[in-house]
Amino acid sequence: MSLMYLKFFEKHSGMVLRKEHISAWQVNWRPKAESAPLIAKSLNIGIDSLVFIDDSSMEIEYMRNAFPEVSCVQLPSDPADILTMLQNLAFFDKLEISEEDRKRADMMRAEQDREAFGSQVSHDQFLKALSLRLELFKAQAEDLGRITQLINKTNQFNLTTRRQTLDELRALSYSESHLIYGLRVTDKFGEYGLTGAVIIEISADKRAWIIDTLLLSCRILGRGVETSLLAALANDARAGGAVELISSYLPTKKNGLAARFLPDHGFSRVDDKRWCLSISQAPQIPSHVERIVKSSSGDLHAA
Numbered sequence: 054m055s056l057m058y059l060k061f062f063e064k065h066s067g068m069v070l071r072k073e074h075i076s077a078w079q080v081n082w083r084p085k086a087e088s089a090p091l092i093a094k095s096l097n098i099g100i101d102s103l104v105f106i107d108d109s110s111m112e113i114e115y116m117r118n119a120f121p122e123v124s125c126v127q128l129p130s131d132p133a134d135i136l137t138m139l140q141n142l143a144f145f146d147k148l149e150i151s152e153e154d155r156k157r158a159d160m161m162r163a164e165q166d167r168e169a170f171g172s173q174v175s176h177d178q179f180l181k182a183l184s185l186r187l188e189l190f191k192a193q194a195e196d197l198g199r200i201t202q203l204i205n206k207t208n209q210f211n212l213t214t215r216r217q218t219l220d221e222l223r224a225l226s227y228s229e230s231h232l233i234y235g236l237r238v239t240d241k242f243g244e245y246g247l248t249g250a251v252i253i254e255i256s257a258d259k260r261a262w263i264i265d266t267l268l269l270s271c272r273i274l275g276r277g278v279e280t281s282l283l284a285a286l287a288n289d290a291r292a293g294g295a296v297e298l299i300s301s302y303l304p305t306k307k308n309g310l311a312a313r314f315l316p317d318h319g320f321s322r323v324d325d326k327r328w329c330l331s332i333s334q335a336p337q338i339p340s341h342v343e344r345i346v347k348s349s350s351g352d353l354h355a356a
């Protein structure tokens with residue numbers, strides 16, 4: 054961001070926002086549609102997650118033509134109407150604000166620090182230096198709101214993209230034949246937050262764990278978290294007496310990123326929808342990842 058723009062954040066008496074509140078920016082004279090993919094990349098999100106707000110009909114039209122998946126909003130010509138219009142937008146409405154939402158700006162800054170570090174070293178050096186710590190845990194009532202968010206907005210790394218309401222998740226949490234897992238990941242740069250979720254259906258004979266839902270936020274991919282999640286899940290299944298994992302991959306227009314997850318991790322195709330993995334053949338947690346487990350007392354220890 055240029056020094057001229059920084060002055061507004063630092064010195065303007067009416068400025069409530071500060072530079073640290075901005076997770077990503079592109080300040081230049083190029084058409085704004087050219088900056089949209091750069092913003093999405095820096096935040097490690099899909100471009101369809103962006104909302105573009107502008108007062109120029111030309112810029113709005115350019116954005117719509119270049120990226121139809123971006124939601125576009127044109128500001129009214131009278132500045133006095135802008136606040137009312139923005140307050141009436143539904144894009145940012147939420148029934149509740151999760152702890153993840155409150156920490157999002159900090160987590161985005163940590164991701165930028167990771168990206169900067171990763172550009173200076175090899176991929177293997179980057180992974181070893183991260184000191185990744187993974188906590189796969191059975192979700193509690195206070196986790197279900199965030200997990201509902203993930204289930205309903207995660208499109209790219211999502212095996213089935215089945216959607217669930219908060220009430221449906223609460224009902225499943227009381228089911229003896231289902232388990233709901235959350236995944237938290239941290240590294241030396243900070244927290245990634247609650248960025249993964251798994252819903253398991255346990256077969257009547259308890260010998261199979263059926264993966265109804267498995268999803269991960271895109272911002273933790275490519276660092277061994279995918280393999281670590283499956284390995285930790287298989288360990289829990291083995292402890293529960295299961296001998297196999299059964300899963301599905303239901304392709305959509307957006308979840309091609311997850312297409313290779315099952316075959317790349319040893320699953321064999323059973324039929325058009327189902328894949329099966331013997332737990333004895335499940336992968337191990339990569340050496341650069343440490344699994345953290347909660348004890349009955351609530352303390353954390355390495356597995």
